[in-house]
Amino acid sequence: MENVTSLLTVNNLTKKFGGVQALTGVSFTVEAGEILGLIGPNGAGKTTCFNLINGLIPPTAGSIMMAGRELLGLPPYHRAARGLARTFQNIQLFGGMTVQENILTGNHLSQKVGILQALLPLPKVRRAQAQAAGRALELLRLVGLEGKGDLPADSLAYGDQRRLEIGRALALGPQLLLLDEPAAGLNPRETEDLMVLLEELRRLGITLLVIEHDMTLVMGLCDRIVVLDHGEVIAAGPPREIRRDPRVIEAYLGKEEE
Amino acid sequence: MTAYLLHLAILAGIYIILTVSLNLIIGYAGQVSLGHAAFYGIGAYASALVALHWHFPFPLAALSAMLAAGVCGMALGLPTLRLKEDYLAIVTLGFGVIMDLVFLNLEITGGPDGLAGIPSPALFGLSFRPTGRYLIIVAVAVILVLLVTWRLVESYHGRALRAIRDHEITAQVMGINTPAYKVVIFTLAAALAGLAGSLYAHYITFINPESFGLHTSILILAMVVLGGMGSIVGSVAGAVILTALPELLREFRSYQDLVYGALLVGLLILRPEGLLGKGKLSLKFLQRES
Numbered sequence: 001m002e003n004v005t006s007l008l009t010v011n012n013l014t015k016k017f018g019g020v021q022a023l024t025g026v027s028f029t030v031e032a033g034e035i036l037g038l039i040g041p042n043g044a045g046k047t048t049c050f051n052l053i054n055g056l057i058p059p060t061a062g063s064i065m066m067a068g069r070e071l072l073g074l075p076p077y078h079r080a081a082r083g084l085a086r087t088f089q090n091i092q093l094f095g096g097m098t099v100q101e102n103i104l105t106g107n108h109l110s111q112k113v114g115i116l117q118a119l120l121p122l123p124k125v126r127r128a129q130a131q132a133a134g135r136a137l138e139l140l141r142l143v144g145l146e147g148k149g150d151l152p153a154d155s156l157a158y159g160d161q162r163r164l165e166i167g168r169a170l171a172l173g174p175q176l177l178l179l180d181e182p183a184a185g186l187n188p189r190e191t192e193d194l195m196v197l198l199e200e201l202r203r204l205g206i207t208l209l210v211i212e213h214d215m216t217l218v219m220g221l222c223d224r225i226v227v228l229d230h231g232e233v234i235a236a237g238p239p240r241e242i243r244r245d246p247r248v249i250e251a252y253l254g255k256e257e258e
Numbered sequence: 259m260t261a262y263l264l265h266l267a268i269l270a271g272i273y274i275i276l277t278v279s280l281n282l283i284i285g286y287a288g289q290v291s292l293g294h295a296a297f298y299g300i301g302a303y304a305s306a307l308v309a310l311h312w313h314f315p316f317p318l319a320a321l322s323a324m325l326a327a328g329v330c331g332m333a334l335g336l337p338t339l340r341l342k343e344d345y346l347a348i349v350t351l352g353f354g355v356i357m358d359l360v361f362l363n364l365e366i367t368g369g370p371d372g373l374a375g376i377p378s379p380a381l382f383g384l385s386f387r388p389t390g391r392y393l394i395i396v397a398v399a400v401i402l403v404l405l406v407t408w409r410l411v412e413s414y415h416g417r418a419l420r421a422i423r424d425h426e427i428t429a430q431v432m433g434i435n436t437p438a439y440k441v442v443i444f445t446l447a448a449a450l451a452g453l454a455g456s457l458y459a460h461y462i463t464f465i466n467p468e469s470f471g472l473h474t475s476i477l478i479l480a481m482v483v484l485g486g487m488g489s490i491v492g493s494v495a496g497a498v499i500l501t502a503l504p505e506l507l508r509e510f511r512s513y514q515d516l517v518y519g520a521l522l523v524g525l526l527i528l529r530p531e532g533l534l535g536k537g538k539l540s541l542k543f544l545q546r547e548s
């Protein structure tokens with residue numbers, strides 16, 4: 001049986017897109033407090049895996065449990081309420097909003113002000129607003145965007161946009177954060193900063209599931225790694241084992257790394 | 259002359275309510291709705307009918323109008339808003355056409371002749387029939403509507419709507435219950451259009467299906483697009499300009515279309531944010547209106 005204490009248990013997850021078999025019987029767990037790497041060559045099915053965990057698309061078969069409860073059938077916003085947050089491979093900020101407002105969307109679940117209440121100038125409403133603004137400021141500081149809160153989100157430099165996506169996801173107060181290639185497009189210095197930030201998140205008790213092609217980051221940061229190839233798990237274990245695994249070297253490292 | 263200006267002011271006020279409410283759907287929640295005049299008509303007929311048959315006083319008739327239009331909005335929105343936005347455009351367009359036929363063919367709505375003798379509001383024996391007095395009612399309604407919509411869009415609910423407009427999927431990932439929001443906002447907007455219908459019916463005291471057809475839906479849409487998606491002040495401006503413009507241009511009748519069209523294009527260029535992401539809509543509206 002599945003280990004009920006795992007934060008996330010993915011069991012036999014399968015996804016077909018028409019004729020394309022994107023995932024076949026994928027099973028793995030994410031333990032509370034760890035950083036789990038999800039790697040694999042392009043098209044291996046990593047993002048598809050996130051989309052399924054997240055509820056953006058339904059699986060063909062399989063189950064996804066979070067903290068012992070089934071997630072399947074729940075829409076993404078109910079999964080968010082269960083403590084699940086994510087960032088996207090292709091950055092998806094709310095372009096019509098400022099940096100701070102993007103973060104504030106993450107406070108949505110914790111605000112308990114109804115539509116009718118929001119219409120009235122109640123102290124409760126003002127307090128909730130002030131609280132949310134304070135939290136947004138803290139998060140901006142955490143992800144290194146202090147002082148940029150009032151800029152339009154889409155005016156940010158690429159690296160800052162990636163940070164903002166992380167900040168916005170953190171505003172949900174997640175237990176589990178899914179990061180889809182957070183280092184993509186970052187220069188080595190920015191990648192180092194990112195690693196520091198992810199370590200900080202671990203210290204804050206947030207469990208991370210990270211898709212990443214940057215091997216320095218993956219090997220340096222992850223407690224365990226799951227390797228996907230052609231939609232199947234071909235290896236799982238700590239970085240030093242994965243690095244030596246012949247199947248992984250053949251499927252992934254051999255092709256991807258120079 | 260003054261009476262005529264007061265008349266225009268009342269019409270502008272009614273259009274402000276229609277435009278602001280449609281902007282909640284289109285400009286804030288990012289959903290395309292092409293049949294707003296249907297809710298305007300439902301409100302007008304509902305209000306007229308309860309006043310004529312059951313002698314409801316105006317405030318109660320206006321509430322009935324909001325309720326009737328709101329319920330219809332919800333009934334339309336619930337099944338439709340889960341689908342992609344193209345469906346809402348088609349469904350609302352179809353709904354507009356159907357309601358037009360309903361108004362035209364039902365016995366209770368008076369068919370093509372419509373309903374006459376709709377009572378003017380009165381309070382403690384004071385009639386609000388005179389245009390100047392009716393303007394007070396409209397002004398109060400406009401101020402209330404503006405206050406409610408302004409508070410709403412400035413609240414975090416407004417931010418949720420804009421998140422849905424920018425990226426619906428991402429909004430869901432951020433914990434925003436997008437179907438619920440879309441239905442609520444669509445229902446609210448329909449109810450406000452119903453209020454506008456009530457204000458119109460008890461002002462004109464005579465209504466027929468002509469006022470609530472596709473042409474009116476497109477005019478309201480034009481006011482939203484002109485004023486600017488997601489801008490309440492813009493909607494007020496759009497409604498006022500497109501109410502006044504045809505009147506101002508009346509003396510240049512032979513050039514009216516030309517001047518009208520040129521002014522619209524000029525305004526759209528000066529307010530490009532009015533077109534944000536909705537270029538197709540604005541084109542459609544230019545073809546119709548100029």
Ligand SMILES: Nc1ncnc2c1ncn2[C@@H]1O[C@H](COP(=O)(O)OP(=O)(O)OP(=O)(O)O)[C@@H](O)[C@H]1O
Pocket residue numbers: 017020021022040041042043044045046047048049089
């Ligand atoms: N919505 C979709 N419809 C059809 N096929 C899809 C869809 N999404 C993904 N696929 C296919 O599923 C397979 C896995 O894609 P996925 O995006 O999950 O890979 P990935 O591991 O994230 O790759 P990358 O490293 O390039 O991001 C690919 O063959 C892709 O073409």
Ligand SMILES: [Mg+2]
Pocket residue numbers: 046047048089
């Ligand atoms: Mg991917």
